Amino acid sequence: MRRSLSVPLAGLLLALVAAPALAQPPTTPVPGPRDPNQPPASAPxxxxPLAHAVGDAGTGLSVVRLGPQGVPTNTILPGLGEQLPKQxxxxxxxxxxxxxxxxEAFLSTERVVTQANPFGFAVAGRSPQSPxxxxxxxxxxxxxxxxxxxPIPETPLAKLKVLNGxxxxxxxxxxxxxxxxxxxxxxxxxxxxVLSALPAEVPLPVKTSLISIPDTFEASSVVKLVDLxxxxxxxxxSTSTMRAVSIELxxxxxxxxxxxPTLTATATGDEATSKITYTAPVLKVSQNGKELGTLDAAHPALDIPLLLDLVVVKLQIAGLNEKKAAFTGTGFSGFQLGATARMLDVQVLPTDKLKLPNLPTALAQISLGEQIVRAAxxxxxxxxxxxxxxQTTVPQQPGAPVAAPPKGAPPLAYTNAAYQSIPLFWTGTAxxxxxxxxxAALPARRRSS
Structure with a gap:
């Protein structure tokens, strides 16, 4: 079993929840030569292989956000954070x-990368590495x-019994x-x-976990080549799939x-045949044995009051967000596409009805089944x-006759010391x-006494 330090969660969360960036997945950058005219450092x-392909799929079982869209996005470029959505x-x-x-990865070990990350966290977009x-x-x-x-993390935000990868x-x-x-x-x-230790300020009728999943909850990310x-x-x-039985709130x-839900991106290199396929989830909601409604593509949202109208749980299946574009690169040119989706968003105390500025969208937001796929x-x-x-010349066997040079062939040029050694020897001797x-022909001079 091989383990390593995980990448920062901020990068994983951006890959899971942001709009799909239509570019190659990030890998080690290719170092440029000091002299642009020099030959490459290495050659194949x-x-x-003749194949050129880029694809990635990411799936998250659960992402908990406290104060969603509550703080500005930090960037190294001045003024860019104001143009990006809050985090x-x-x-x-x-x-x-x-x-x-x-x-197209520069390092051969990055041609195919698969990861199963147990957990990670970020505060205002900054995230340490988690082992x-x-x-x-x-x-x-x-x-x-x-x-x-x-490894099972110990945190008041979430508790679980079994976690496999x-x-x-x-x-x-x-x-x-x-x-x-x-x-x-x-x-x-x-x-x-999820949220097994809610703060006392949250006036829920029963002090218990906000979300509980007693049965198996699975996430799968697959990238493969299929027949055209x-x-x-x-x-x-690239395919992202989820499997769940029931969820209790x-x-x-x-x-x-x-x-x-199932989210798939298929890239053929042509816009006409490349496609995004999304099977929206169908969720049946009930409370204390009474059926409240069904969440599906036609009915994506449902508000459930827990304590009069003061505490509201908002359920919604996030809509599909997809992007497509043609591209031209140094390795190959073709067509790329990507999409994101979520199986279920649970918002506690949504603030959209308060009509107050500079408030987060909710006290807490829990996303179950975040999906992203990209393919090029x-x-x-x-x-x-x-x-x-x-093609290379096959070496002759020892003792085999040497083939005569073809008629009319130009003479070999003196291009190295092997050809020039004999002429130089006789020239020096002469x-x-x-x-x-x-x-010897010059007259000898007498020395004066």
Whole structure:
């Protein structure tokens, strides 16, 4: 089992909740040469895969935000923070799974990266690194996945009993990403309680956890190559899926997951055939055995009062947010697309009815099942093949006759010391003899006494 320090949660949260950035996933930057005309530091050795593909999928089981949209976004560029949406005062993520494929990565170990992150937190956008992430990368290839239990965080924001992870990253030396499975990351938990220690100022009828998930809650992120109809090439497909049975809220509210959500991005390299596919969740809501309604694509929001009209829990399934664009890069050119979605948002004490400025949207917001997918493919699809190495001359066996040079072939140029050694030797010998003759022919001078 291989573990490493996780990346900062702020980056993971931005990847999960922000609008999909239509660019290659972040990897180690390519260092530039000091002299732009100098040859590259290294060159591919042997046959190389022809495939070009970029895709990533991220899924978060639960993200708790205290004071959502309550503080300005900090940036290193002056004035840019005013143009960006505000961020939460505090964020806590649990059970994050990400799978990433990038054939254009500078480091070979970053061609395929899969991670199962147990937890992380951020305060006003600043996040320390959290240990315990399960990671698997390729190159080299990993025939078997890495499975194991993830460390369970102890925090008043969330409690759970079981947290497991699984990651699998593959790569073929000849055809690169044209393998199955390619990149897979999964996290699963059981016995989750969110906001198990609510502050005394929250006037809930019963002092209990705001959200409880007694059954298994699973998140899966997968990136793979699929068949492209009418072509021998492949398309890039990134998929984020969730699986849950039921969710219990404070105040006797129960949510049965009749249909879990699935978000898929398929990039073929052409805008006409590339697509985003989203299966919205179907959630049946009841309170103390009484059915309150159904959350689905046609009815995305539901407000439930817990204590008269003072305390309100707002349930909503977040709408689909997608972006598409053509691109031209140094590695390849094609079409890319991405999308984000959430299975369920739970807001406690929403402030939209107060009509007061500079207030966060709610006291607390818990997102269950955050999803993001991105995919990019070259024009015509991904070519699964191998480039042929340059032809080399087969060495002759010892004692074999040497083939005569072809007629009319130009003479070899004197380009190195091997060709010039014999002419230089005879030229030097002739000059030495000429010097001896000249010295002997000169009259000898007598020394004066």
């Amino acid at each position: 050795n042997g046959p190389q 939460s005062v505090t964020e806590f993520g649990l059970g994050l799974a990400s799978a990433q494929v990038n054939t 315990g992430t399960l990671v698997q990368t390729a190159i080299p290839d990993n025939p078997q996945p890495t499975n194991g239990g993830l 699984s990651v699998h990253a593959r790569w073929d030396e000849k055809v690169g990403p044209c393998v199955s499975p390619l990149a897979t990351a999964k996290t699963s938990l059981a016995g989750l309680e 109809p009418g072509s021998k090439n492949k398309a890039v497909e 404070a105040g006797g509210i129960k949510i049965d997951v009749a249909s879990p 493919a070259p024009q015509g699809g991904v070519i699964c093949g191998t480039s042929q190495p340059p 000059l030495l003899l000429a010097g001896v003759v000249i010295f």
